[in-house]
Amino acid sequence: xxxxxxxxxxxxxxxxxxxxxxxxxxxxxxxxxxxxxxxxxxxxxxxxxxxxxxxxxxxxxxxxxxxxxxxxxxxxxxxxxxxxxxxxxxxxxxxxxxxxxxxxxxxxxxxxxxxxxxxxxxxxxxxxxxxxxxxxxxxxxxxxxxxxxxxxxxxxxxxxxxxxxxxxxxxxxxxxxxxxxxxxxxxxxxxxxxxxxxxxxxxxxxxxxxxxxxxxxxxxxxxxxxxxxxxxxxxxxxxxxxxxxxxxxxxxxxxxxxxxxxxxxxxxxxxxxxxxxxxxxxxxxxxxxxxxxxxxxxxxxxxxxxxxxxxxxx
Amino acid sequence: xxxxxxxxxxxxxxxxxxxxxxxxxxxxxxxxxxxxxxxxxxxxxxxxxxxxxxxxxxxxxxxxxxxxxxxxxxxxxxxxxxxxxxxxxxxxxxxxxxxxxxxxxxxxxxxxxxxxxxxxxxxxxxxxxxxxxxxxxxxxxxxxxxxxxxxxxxxxxxxxxxxxxxxxxxxxxxxxxxxxxxxxxxxxxxxxxxxxxxxxxxxxxxxxxxxxxxxxxxxxxxxxxxxxxxxxxxxxxxxxxxxxx
Ligand SMILES: Cc1cc2nc3c(=O)[nH]c(=O)nc-3n(C[C@H](O)[C@H](O)[C@H](O)COP(=O)(O)OP(=O)(O)OC[C@H]3O[C@@H](n4cnc5c(N)ncnc54)[C@H](O)[C@@H]3O)c2cc1C
Numbered sequence: 001x002x003x004x005x006x007x008x009x010x011x012x013x014x015x016x017x018x019x020x021x022x023x024x025x026x027x028x029x030x031x032x033x034x035x036x037x038x039x040x041x042x043x044x045x046x047x048x049x050x051x052x053x054x055x056x057x058x059x060x061x062x063x064x065x066x067x068x069x070x071x072x073x074x075x076x077x078x079x080x081x082x083x084x085x086x087x088x089x090x091x092x093x094x095x096x097x098x099x100x101x102x103x104x105x106x107x108x109x110x111x112x113x114x115x116x117x118x119x120x121x122x123x124x125x126x127x128x129x130x131x132x133x134x135x136x137x138x139x140x141x142x143x144x145x146x147x148x149x150x151x152x153x154x155x156x157x158x159x160x161x162x163x164x165x166x167x168x169x170x171x172x173x174x175x176x177x178x179x180x181x182x183x184x185x186x187x188x189x190x191x192x193x194x195x196x197x198x199x200x201x202x203x204x205x206x207x208x209x210x211x212x213x214x215x216x217x218x219x220x221x222x223x224x225x226x227x228x229x230x231x232x233x234x235x236x237x238x239x240x241x242x243x244x245x246x247x248x249x250x251x252x253x254x255x256x257x258x259x260x261x262x263x264x265x266x267x268x269x270x271x272x273x274x275x276x277x278x279x280x281x282x283x284x285x286x287x288x289x290x291x292x293x294x295x296x297x298x299x300x301x302x303x304x305x306x307x308x309x310x311x312x313x314x
Numbered sequence: 315x316x317x318x319x320x321x322x323x324x325x326x327x328x329x330x331x332x333x334x335x336x337x338x339x340x341x342x343x344x345x346x347x348x349x350x351x352x353x354x355x356x357x358x359x360x361x362x363x364x365x366x367x368x369x370x371x372x373x374x375x376x377x378x379x380x381x382x383x384x385x386x387x388x389x390x391x392x393x394x395x396x397x398x399x400x401x402x403x404x405x406x407x408x409x410x411x412x413x414x415x416x417x418x419x420x421x422x423x424x425x426x427x428x429x430x431x432x433x434x435x436x437x438x439x440x441x442x443x444x445x446x447x448x449x450x451x452x453x454x455x456x457x458x459x460x461x462x463x464x465x466x467x468x469x470x471x472x473x474x475x476x477x478x479x480x481x482x483x484x485x486x487x488x489x490x491x492x493x494x495x496x497x498x499x500x501x502x503x504x505x506x507x508x509x510x511x512x513x514x515x516x517x518x519x520x521x522x523x524x525x526x527x528x529x530x531x532x533x534x535x536x537x538x539x540x541x542x543x544x545x546x547x548x549x550x551x552x553x554x555x556x557x558x559x
Contacts, residue, residue: 015473068442068452091438093472096430096488097454100442103408109522110408112437122526129433131331133529140522174451174482178467182475190473196559220559231491238457238491239471244327244433245351246491253558264327267433271531274556276548287537292551296542304545312549 003029004084005038005055006075006102008094012045016154016193017090017147019053023155024147025088026054027117032086038161039078041065047161054158057082059166067173072101077168079106084142091146092192099146108142115151129244129267149192150250183239188223191239196222197251197272199242200230201265203258203279203298207235212302213257219309225249227259243268255305257298261286278302315370315461317361318418319394320428320440322376323385324350327433333528340434340528349385352429354392355496356489361427362393363494364461370424371395375417377402377410383512390507391499397512405521407435411443412519418448423484425466430455430488441488451481457492 005025007018014022022038029036038055040047042064050058059078065071075098079087087102089095091113103110115133116124122135123145191197198217204210210224217224224240231241242249244267254272258279259265266289269275277290278301287293294301325331326346334341349358361372374389374397376382386397400413418426426448431438438454445452453459457476458469464483469476471490481487499507540548552559 010473068454069446069449072446093455093470096438097442097452100407100411100439101446101452103439103522104411104443104446107522109406110439110443111523112407112439125436127435127528128325128331129436131531132333133531135526135529136523137526138523174485175453176480177477178480179478180472180475181469181478188474193473239476241491245355248436253552253556267327274552274558276552277537287539289534290537291534291556292548293537293539294542294545294548295539301542301545305549308546308549311546312553 001032001034002082002084003032003034003036003086003088004075004079004082005036006087006089006095006098007038007040007050008090009040009042009044012043014040014050015090017092017095017149019049019154020147020149020152021088021090021095022050022053022055024117024145024152026155026158028086028088030054031117037078037082037084039075039166041071041074044163047163051161052156052158054155055161058161058163060163061166061168065170066177067175068097068101070170070173071098072105073170074168075102076105078166081166086142087144089144089146091148095146099144103144106142106144107140108144109138109140110144110146111136111138112146113148114145115148126271130248130271131267148250150195183237188217191223191225191242191247191249194223194249195252196220197225197249197253198222198255199225199227199259200257200298201227201259202229209299210236212299212306216255216302216306219306222253227265256286257302259286260284261289315364315368315425316423317364317370317372318423318426319353319358319361319372319374319389320414320426321353321358321374321386321389322350322432323347323378323382324432324434331530337527337529347381347385349388350429350432352431352489354389356491356493357427357429358389358392358394359494359497360459360489364425368461373398375400375414377404377413379403386512387507388499390510391503392497393503396510399512399514400517401514402517406523407437407439408443408523409519409521411440411447413517414440415444415447416517416519417515425461425483426486428486428488430490438488441486445486448484448486451485453479453481453485453487455490456487457490459487459493
């Protein structure tokens, strides 16, 4: 018996969401009194971060795998080899493509987007775009879980992991990655993983005014986001759109400037740990969902916040 | 080209979320249902565009009871040719995927398009399960797609940007923002939707999980208002009180 973590890598290191899956697997293994095993494919420059999450054994497939079907075959083979009763993966783009395939291969129930370790036979996940939670019971012998980004965190109190070569028959690939286009806002943490987010809406009046948003984000080391109309009219790129029909995020800090707080916007952000709202209208609905609020003009308040941060640094 | 679009219904985005039967069921009292936005705006419209460019047929498939028929008619009004409803009240996404795969298997669909997730269960599970069940290629969160002969070139959301992926047909994809623009059905579409074929089929499949109960998030405490002239105070509170920076 064991718990298997599917750990995605990028440029030879585990991704944040891969490490979150590893941490969750280690937590679950401790709960079950068993070991947590990892499966990794492609170049791996160091397994230290994986060991630190509490994964004691890492199965390493030397060749990189791009195809989601091949990844599922590899993960299912690793689960078989490790005698895994549970498989854990991140609920990011990678996990969305691979974990459901693994669940079908292993004929095991899947709970997507879990936020907590199982308790009393069920596991908790978000539903209705963050407006509610559900406790889900898996009804098969084995289970697959995908972990919501930023919900569980990355643990670092493990030690080292033994890396073992692993191979499996992966069949032919049908998907080939031919290129990557990096989003504007280069160097920022991708939005779903970001712990600090500065977001702005129609109250900013035009794309030419985003400088003050970006300056605050840079001063904080935060990622920028926006409301839906702002991305619909092309002021900001689509991948910044948060909300019920955009990305759902749960950063530690969400600063919203010039966003009214419509129910569809709140759905994607209301699980943020701390919410700050800056709006000229004291009646803006967003204040009801906020921890801190400033009733004021974003054009004046944002530069003041940036200046206050710079003052702290100097 | 033979295109299949998976259509789910979902509560309108302004719905009050509440539960009944000891928090075991969603309270659908007074709730307006819509076509799940990702299915409608992106998957369905892109399928219709592909048909307009290259010819072919667009079939929609929905797993659910008769209460789904209005949303199915809406999809037909937007431009699908015909619809299938698998008459079943599924308990989880695995069951939905198995029912859809059971229908699609052997029917020669070139591309199966889904929305990236539903706005009620937020699983993002059905599309990749379908790909595995039908043993074909898959792209999650696709923002752009062109079909060139026996292959599709697709852009997908990836950490920090977008990836270009070539996939052999037949394939399954889940569609995200960017894939297409929402279309409002016109009068002719709405009229013709009434007489387009909607086949109802009976089928069963195994599920893998069950929702035991729902819960609502705890209420937020009161919002602390900081004077606009004293923005530095906010930074101090974020550091010392909230401890998030
Ligand atoms: C099916 C559906 C799905 C949707 N999905 C989403 C979604 O995923 N995400 C999303 O964001 N929206 C979504 N919406 C849209 C949503 O209903 C709102 O229309 C949208 O969130 C409003 O964006 P906003 O707050 O930027 O703009 P507005 O509502 O126009 O608000 C602008 C705010 O800026 C304030 N303001 C103006 N000037 C200033 C200033 N100088 N300084 C400070 N504040 C100022 C105003 O007081 C106002 O509160 C959806 C709608 C539908 C119907």
